[in-house]
Amino acid sequence: MGDKRRILIVGGGFSGMSAAILLAEAGNAVDLVEIDAGWRSYGAGISLNGGIFRVFARLGILEAFKAVGSMTDGVEMRSPADTPVARLPTPSLQEGATGNGGILRPVLAKLLSDRVRSTATKVRLGISATGFDNRKDGVTVTFSDGTSGEYDLVIGADGLYSTTRAAIFPDAPKPRYIGQAVWRAVLPLPAGIETVTMWIGSKLKYGVNGVSDGRAYLFVTEDRPTNDRVPEDAQLEILRGLLQGFPAKTVQDIAAGLNADSQVIYRPLEQMLMPRPWHRGRVVLIGDAVHATTPHMAAGAMIGMEDAVVLADELAAQDIEGALTAFQDRRWERCRMVVENSGRLAEIEQGHGTPEEHQRIMGQTLGALAAPI
Template sequence: MAALIQSALVVGGGFSGMSAAIELRKRGIAVDLVEIDPHWRNYGAGISIGGPTLRAFRTLGILERFLDEGYACDGLDIFSPEGVLLTQVPTPRIAGDEVPGSGAVMRPVLAKILADATRASGTDVRLGCTVSALEQDADGVTVDFSDGSRGRYDLLIGADGLYSGLRERLLPDAPKPRYSGQGVWRAVLPRPASVTRTMLWVGNHLKIGLNPVSRDEMYLFVNEDRPVNDLVPPEEFLTRLKALLDPFTAPEVRNARAMLDEHSLVIFRPLEGLLVEQPWYRGRTVLIGDAVHATTPHLASGACIGIEDAIVLAEELENASSLTAALESFQQRRWERCRLVVENSMRLGEIEINGGDKAEHMRIMHASFAALAQPI
């Protein structure tokens, strides 16, 4: 069946926006993508990748390149601060029998993979540009751009992130991003041969992880309870991160601490979340990704559910009988899955902050991964 629309504007060149452009172009839809950053940068160290994300990569057509430039593995090990194994969490091979169930990649590497695929799809990418005004009618959306130009489209897709300007315009009563009470530290380090899959060490008010991101590198991440979301001066990042690792005596953590230096790309950010009640669309404008369901990283699924949004939206535009029906079906397919990720991730953080029931923590992780393994 022919798609319901002939043209679309994607606002935001992050993972969700690029994925939407790729999937719409597969269906013959003309796509413009605008990204406000003139350099199309993606900040950060590593990003953990689960089996559902790998399945989405296969749909997008980037799985082989990810497997070549990132790192894929099976399973997750959780330890005490001293290195005693507490539990092992399986990661089913849901992207195919030959594809490991999880992995990780450097964020800029994944961004480059998706950017290359976006350009190769025939999407018209415009950098240093965003929407300054829009007007909708029954037949389309007229857009004024920040560079002074104007365009008209059948559909506008807002993928402009946690602090979405389009959300503010379309859904002024939507909730604001909520600070979770935790912050995350990340750094990039050489990968020892002993680190072959994700490893977590869980202490009081602190969780440390190591995850391979390539054949030669891994990233270190530390979730820290921080009751107050105060500013951390960048010049203190390295010293503070090393101090956080001091109480952990597990050999792998001690080794990671010893390798930290000014070349480790240490970064810090507060963890925030957001879940917007439906509807996620108004007329011919729809929001996807972090603009409507931003999550903390406890289930390593934030990028996944945003990319899945793009895939499902494109499918519904291809198969539904009307645009309204497509957007309604998109919402119905996405709500429970996105709610689960946002709310369960928040709950995992609460348990860590409050020193809560570790058995509940494990149950939530196992149940969440099982649910996410289901078809989208």
């Protein structure tokens, strides 16, 4: 509303960085604290729903993304033997962009952190928030380095295992393992792959998506009834073995080419949707801290970054109390849909549904995500 507010963002991931950019450029005094002193982003590639390009344009990084990421159209689905099954359309939602894309996670993180640094945001690394005196008119926050600060608003953007959520909402639901894990690796872009391509088997889903000129990342979703630890030194050979169930030549060529430089990453899949309210006093949660989804719709990063856009818009239009209520009301249904539909896709892939339902839910969800933020 034109007043300069003191705002703390806890967490320097995609959602937190997006909020910092927009709120600092709106004239607020923004502090961002990130527990990782190196401000690193771990992971291989990330698939991007086309709606994220609307957010990139708003953040001012769309053109920079084009230089280091990949833009494609459509999602191609094939059988394990490489027979085409379906092609889901992904129409462009942003001028100058395509319907989906991909990028390496560390590359996207650097685009965003450079953009944060270009604003007046005060970034403090290797620091966490350890205490909140949350009042109706503000929050006193204590930090792990012994300092403290006074804020008009605190935004918890500290991910699936959010300490902010634990402090403000001690009875919030815990992350839930969904019976699947995902394997990822980086590789040369296979010949004949022009867009996001997935092979669907009875217990595995395998996919390839471009992330930049000449490179791609693969993702393999594996049914695992129990959340067991997988030793890092065994992961490469396990992933190669998983791919043996797909006779498609493209898949076999990729399996043969996997090596120590493929950056293989294994991650159990968990989800969490916190019931409303998403704010208490002057503390609000965004991103994975409040609606962590599995990657089945390639929309987790997008909906978290959309949170930042909506919250910034509402804070610019009205007082903090009204803005937090409006933010929650605008975001609930969209985020609920992504979390629950992604969870249902996981169930179907584990044998509790049909391929036809899988395709229908994917198509319906892509259509819903094309709606305005």
